[in-house]
């Protein structure tokens with residue numbers, strides 16, 4: 578059975594010498610991350626000795642950048658030198674940005690809005706994670722680098738209303754598929770957890786599981802590529818879903834749920850702009866929330882209206898979501914996820930659930 582035990586949630590160290598901003602920022606960030614708030618770098622280095630944080634948030638004054646300059650201290654530590662620091666300050670960004678960016682850190686000029694700060698922390702934590710992928714064997718490293726670049730390109734295409742670049746998309750899917758057909762995909766699943774672009778992580782995991790499923794039951798060539806591409810693109814519409822709904826810890830209210838399920842319609846709009854999108858890819862994107870008993874969405878299709886492609890993608894999408902690590906929950910153990918799939922009874926194609934379970938257990 579795959580080892581997908583929960584990794585720790587990202588730890589953000591907030592090191593600020595002023596009480597009120599420290600408390601307010603720690604409270605705001607604790608909705609999304611595990612946060613430790615400290616008054617100075619004497620305490621911060623002790624904390625970093627206990628556990629290496631994903632990122633450090635500080636300011637020019639607390640880090641004493643023009644005096645003792647505590648930030649240079651991290652470069653003396655093998656474990657800490659790749660931890661990005663985000664440094665806030667009142668000085669113009671033009672004066673400060675170059676010196677910090679040269680060391681892999683980031684400067685934010687005050688005033689800083691909550692959304693800018695969250696974006697900045699996510700982007701810098703992701704950069705640090707993506708840098709670690711460079712140490713993986715070339716096959717896995719290439720697949721991760723190409724798929725993350727592909728998601729950045731998809732995000733730009735959605736913003737500008739342009740079609741997706743399917744030649745580039747095919748390249749990244751071929752790399753991912755190669756890790757599957759050569760049975761070297763497990764480190765993709767391990768190393769991608771922890772990246773903070775949830776839709777990217779979920780999509781690569783669904784693409785990998787769908788490819789593993791297809792490869793094991795004898796699907797080949799263009800049909801196998803359809804599974805990989807469909808998995809990678811199945812939730813593109815979620816890139817237009819507001820992050821506070823996408824990352825909400827708890828049940829969505831009726832209005833939020835309406836916005837959430839609309840991602841299927843958004844996906845349809847995005848994919849329709851791209852002529853090379855095949856019928857198989859469309860089925861995966863449009864039908865992965867449909868259920869055999871008609872209780873799914875958006876159309877409430879049932880039974881024979883759902884072919885194997887739709888049935889497989891529904892199973893894999895639910896399994897992927899349960900075993901994804903999120904900011905508010907650890908990854909569920911695969912055994913428990915399969916119990917839930919079985920408890921769903923007639924909603925899913927249970928013989929296919931058993932086949933998928935046997936494949937991942939072998």
Ligand SMILES: [Fe+2]
Pocket residue numbers: 811812840865866
């Ligand atoms: Fe979805």
Ligand SMILES: [Fe+2]
Pocket residue numbers: 779783811812894
């Ligand atoms: Fe999904």
